[in-house]
Amino acid sequence: xxxxxxxxxxxxxxxxEVVTVTEGxxxxxxxxxxxxxxxxxTGIGVFGLCLSCLLMGTSAFKASMRAEAGLHLIxxxxxxxxxxxxxALMRTASALGRLGGAANGENLAEVTRRLAAxxxxxxxxxxxxxxxxxxxxxxxxxxxxxx
Numbered sequence: 274x275x276x277x278x279x280x281x282x283x284x285x286x287x288x289x290e291v292v293t294v295t296e297g298x299x300x301x302x303x304x305x306x307x308x309x310x311x312x313x314x315t316g317i318g319v320f321g322l323c324l325s326c327l328l329m330g331t332s333a334f335k336a337s338m339r340a341e342a343g344l345h346l347i348x349x350x351x352x353x354x355x356x357x358x359x360x361a362l363m364r365t366a367s368a369l370g371r372l373g374g375a376a377n378g379e380n381l382a383e384v385t386r387r388l389a390a391x392x393x394x395x396x397x398x399x400x401x402x403x404x405x406x407x408x409x410x411x412x413x414x415x416x417x418x419x420x
Contacts, residue, residue: 301376307384308373314366321359328352344409351405354398361391 332349336342365387372380 304372304376308369311366311369314362318359318362321355325352325355325359351402358391358395361394365391
């Protein structure tokens with residue numbers, strides 16, 4: 274008799290259980306595709322930094338005029354939160370520049386670490402922004418209903 278069970282679910286071993294990382298060169302197509310995004314990452318990072326600073330300045334100016342100062346201070350804090358992802362994106366772009374100069378496993382690992390940190394930070398900040406917006410909406414509805 275065969276020891277193969279025809280009713281067992283098939284198993285695909287696509288990912289090995291132990292992944293070994295070796296220090297070595299990275300393929301030219303991978304480096305070319307990654308370094309092609311360097312300008313975009315730098316540009317979006319600079320744009321995000323400028324936009325955050327503009328929003329912070331506008332919010333601070335409006336808050337100093339005492340016209341709904343609390344709401345403008347919340348906008349200032351939320352705009353300040355977006356400085357960190359912009360800086361993280363620019364740091365990722367500089368890591369991509371180093372990868373283009375010396376394509377090795379260490380530089381590729383740095384790029385992927387920085388990208389993972391950027392997306393983690395962007396996710397946390399987006400969740401915080403949505404939470405603050407919902408809280409402000411909730412309290413405004415209660416406050417406006419009480420008036």
